[in-house]
Structures are given as structure tokens and as C-alpha cells.
Amino acid sequence: MSHATLTVDEARARLLAAATPLAETETLAADLALGRVLARPLVAAVTVPPLDNSAMDGYALRLADAADGAWLPIGQRIPAGHPGGALKAGDAARIFTGAPVPEGADTVVMQEDCETDGDRVRVVRPAKAGANIRRAGEDIRAGQAVLAAGQRLTPARLGVAASVGATELAVYRRLRVAVFFTGDEIVMPGQALAPGRIYNSNRASLRGLLGQLGCEIVDLGQVPDRLDATLAVLEQAAAAADVVITSGGVSVGEEDHVKAALERLGRIDMWQVAMKPGKPLVYGRVGAADFLGLPGNPVSAYVVFCLFARPFLLARMGAEVGPVKAYTVPAGFDWPKPGKRREYLRARYEDGRALLYPSQSSGVLTSLAWADGLVDIAAGATVKAGDPVAFLPMTELLA
Structure with a gap:
């Protein structure tokens, strides 16, 4: 069956349209939920901050009482976590960061802008009414949805969850991804490197990329370059996982058996993308599982994963x-x-410009270890030093 070569944007859109989010969810302790995908919105049961509090160590007072450098008696001391009493007219309160602002105070003046004399204080630099007070609810209001379903739980989002007292979170279950690798020329690190053989770097890269996404990895290892072996492992992988990913064997060579096995056991919906590195990209189905076939060259496999497999897997994760x-x-x-x-x-962004690694060969994996991004150049385009180019940071491609 013939499949048209797609543009990068067409391929990404087609993959995302095919990505059915997981239905199964589970409830996890918030401490264990880093990297997981929230299945239900988190609604705050409390207001944050729960009351007006000081943003500084200093003195809480009525600014009008402190006009013209007037000395004010320090009527109370309010540490964080200990509400004070109402502020008496003409008084000031010694206050610390995070402490509740006493009733009647309209300003906190930081201690550096004050002068003390025993139990008295006066303001010695201009102060602004309302300064240094964090208002109740200025961050979160009770009843507000603070995290949306579909958000990955980053450290910052887990902090938000903790700030409203959440101890458990509803998340989608982990996506199961089966991987296997083809090519009689590759051997595992630790094995003897016979003439004509190379070590399997794609396995390490792919497992790392999947691990960063929080996927449950089913590693089926190395598969001989035979159609019967490829059929057997593909059937096993599809039965064990939500998504099957492999690298290599998806081109048109006589020893590229993955595409033939996929056509026999399932179907191919997409085959090639008009990009470099990484023209061969297979998407299809085997039974209930999705299948993604990445190129065999290490750089091609990595770049194709970042641009296509990663967003597809995230969508499948919900x-x-x-x-x-x-x-x-x-x-x-x-x-x-x-x-x-x-x-x-x-490429690497350095000194305000994008620099290229000297070799752009799809087999030079050290270029990816050196790079902190990719420069995106349209088909048919040329570039001169100083021209504007699109730079895709690895922090965006791997987040």
C-alpha cells in the first residue's frame, strides 16, 4: 500500500489526531505523583494566603500615624504563625515575614526603612500605603480550580497542590510502552564487539527518553533480522503494551522486516516525513496497540522521537x-x-547566536550530547551568518 510523504506539520497533526488518551485512572499520594498526568481538576478547598500577611520583616502600622517621622510605641511582636491582636491607635507592631497583619494596620514598613529607640519606632524613608502586605486570597481562592486535568505534575504544580492541602491526586495510569531493536550489526554494551558490529546506543537513548516521560517500559531487547523473529516479537509487544516503539527496520531494504511484519499483523497509516534527519517514520496499529517505527540512525531516531513520538505519547497519556x-x-x-x-x-545557543555542530551526519550521536537545541531550516532555504533562524531548545523538546 502506498503512503504519501507528509510534511512535518501534517505528520504531527495526523499523529495527534490518532492519539487516544488513556481512560484508566488511579489515585496517588501527592508525594509519588511527580511527572504523572492529572486526570481531574484540582479544586482548592482553602484560600491562599488564608489571611493578610507580611511580605517582609518590619513594622505593621497605620501609615498616617507615622507621618512626619512620628515615634510610635511598639505595642506587640507578631512572629509567623502567631496572630496578634488588633493594632491600637497610634501603635506599631513588630512583625516578621509570613506573620498575620494585625487588624487596623494598613502598611508594613520593612525594618531597613525604620529607626528604633527601645520600644519605639519611626519611619525614616518614604513608605507607600499598603506596601509589603500579601492579601488574603491573592494567590488562590477557595473553590478555584488551581490545576487542570491534562497537566503534567511538575515540582511547581505539586507545590500548588500542597499549598491547598491536597494529599492525594487523581492521575492517569502510566502508559505502557514496549520497545525492541533490530539489526544484526548491533550488540549490547558489555558484549564482544566483533568485526562489522556496533554497540546499540538507540536502546539507551530511547529508554532514557521514555523514562523522562514516566512511561512503563517493556523492553523486549534485540531481535534477529528475520521476518519470523520480527513477527513474533511484534505480536508479543502489541499484547503487552499500549504503544510499541522500535528503531530501524522501517525502510525498504531487503533486511528491513519491521514494515513487512506490521503490514502482516496490523496496518500502516503513515510512513515517511519530508525532513532530515529522519525521513522514515512509521505509524500504524497492531491489535489494540499503536506502533511507532523510528529510523535506525541514532540522531534520526532521537530527533524523530522528540518531534513526533514525544507529543504522541503525551497525548496518549492524557x-x-x-x-x-x-x-x-x-x-x-x-x-x-x-x-x-x-x-x-x-545547534547550541551561545553568545547570542546559534552555532552548529561541525558534523550534521545522522550517525554522529555526539552532536546531540553537545547540542542544547535544534535549528529548524525550511526546505529550499539558505542561511547567512546573522540571518534570523528558528531555534528549538532541548528544554522544550524534552520537557
């Missing part, structure tokens, strides 16, 4: 998926020869 953020920066390089496909160049 997470919200936005566009990849690109930043316009000056090129610190020349790219004089226009390419026929959209190209993603390993």
Missing part, C-alpha cells in the same frame, strides 16, 4: 500537548546549500 516553542535567534553560521527537505540541525 496530557495537554501544545506546539513546540521556537525562538528566533541570529545564525552564527552559513548554510549555503538549500535542502530538498526541512532540516533540523544540531
